[in-house]
Amino acid sequence: MTQTAIPFHFLRGGTSRGPYFLRSDLPADEATLSEVLISVVGAGNPRNIDGLGGGNAVTTKVAMLSPSKEPEADVEYFFAQVSVEERLVDYGPTCGNILVGVGPAAIEMGLVKPTGDETPVRIRAVNTGALVEAIVQTPGGKVNYDGDVAIDGVPGTAAPVGLNFLDVIGSKCGTMLPTGNVRDVIDGIEVTCIDVAMPMMIARASDFGLTGYETQDELDANTDLFARMETIRLEAGRRMGLGDVAKSVTPKIGLLSRAREGGHFCARYFMPWNTHPTLAVTGSQCLAACALTPGTVAEGLVEPIGASPAVVRIEHPMGVMEVTVTFKRDGNDFQFISAGVIRTARLIARGEVMVPAAIYAPGR
Structure with missing residues (x-):
């Protein structure tokens, strides 16, 4: 045999x-x-x-x-x-x-x-x-x-x-904000290091010279973008307590921009060395938590999200993903509780x- x-x-x-x-x-x-x-x-x-x-x-x-x-x-x-x-x-x-x-x-x-x-x-x-x-x-x-x-x-x-x-809180790092900050500055770029269902490094697309509405193919062809993001991701992984992440796919990367198709915000998700054609389920929860948390890089980019439980609509390269989230919010005090999705x-x-x-x- x-x-x-x-x-x-x-x-x-x-x-x-x-x-x-x-x-x-x-x-x-x-x-x-x-x-x-x-x-x-x-x-x-x-x-x-x-x-x-x-x-x-x-x-x-x-x-x-x-x-x-x-x-x-x-x-x-x-x-x-x-x-x-x-x-x-x-x-x-x-x-x-x-x-x-x-x-x-x-x-x-x-x-x-x-x-x-x-x-x-x-x-x-x-x-x-x-x-x-x-x-x-x-x-x-x-x-x-x-x-x-x-x-x-x-x-x-x-x-x-x-x-x-x-x-879902602290799935890998043990806490939602593993650096202890809602924003960190790495190599001149503001990022939010957050762990809800998936550890992620999230930034604004505009800070990388992007509109945030680029296609998967356009992003994958931008080798300078990936080199720049990877340098920052490696340091983010270290600060998040994940060690040397050079050969690990975590933390993933999310770049945010304003919605333009009726969603709450728009996202491009990276796996991390190429662009996701849509959006990861775990990543969608982490992005939703970032959007809801006061003071993160999402602040100022997100359309108003209603009271808990709320359906957060995230635009991605091929459409929209909806995430149902429950949370507690009292001013700047925020607690993310759970998330749910319907998929097939x-x-x-x-x-x-x-x-x-x-x-x-x-x-x-």
Whole structure:
């Protein structure tokens, strides 16, 4: 036998997609696991020609599921961001879009049994410790993917998957404002370093000489922009207590501008070495928290947001994402409590993915 067959489900979650595995079907040690995932995705090639990846950071993501060891959750979700052009795997962050597919995948894999027309699935994100409840449509005891919910960045419509984020403050850094400041100045640029669901470094697009309405392709072609942002991001990561983040995708980067399509504000989200085609689910919560917090770099750019609970509308390159947030605000005293989104998912394929036995051969 020259190859090892590994069972998998392949799902679109939100505006990302990738393979979903049972963690028990993969090698336990991280070094071998990384080699397996690199092979599965085909990392190290811009087209991922020898794997399942799609040549973009939103299509080189992997979810690994297992039964939860704690009563508060049903499933543990371990996320891996596999690089496109480098043979690199980052286990530091989580992914909210791939998280959208975790509830459906857990039911498809038999980890969770349907409980009626809707099945709640409580998910512990292993990478960050966050607890999330997914509401999956399961009429007749099976996951339903057909529906009339449309999300910008995905063609057509599908059944809704509700995500309620129950524990999002200080997901990686332990506190919402890990530098202790609502604004820091790094290399002459004002930034807000904030951790709500995803650690981020957020700045104003205009401070980088941008309008904030550039397309994904225009931004990705701006190599000077990425070099400038990366220098600042590395220092932001150090100040946030994340250490040397040169090979980590966190903190992510967000650039803000005024809304022009009826939203509350406009954002461009970076992953961080290329531009997200839409907006990450976790990033959207962090951006919403930044917009609501007095004194951040978002101040003066955001249209008035109503009382809690409020729906924050964030414009992105392909449309708008809505985030429902609950919070307490009394003057400059602000407390972010929770966030929720409605997204969609779809099972695209299932079967076995082949990995060279020289990389992984159980029992050998």
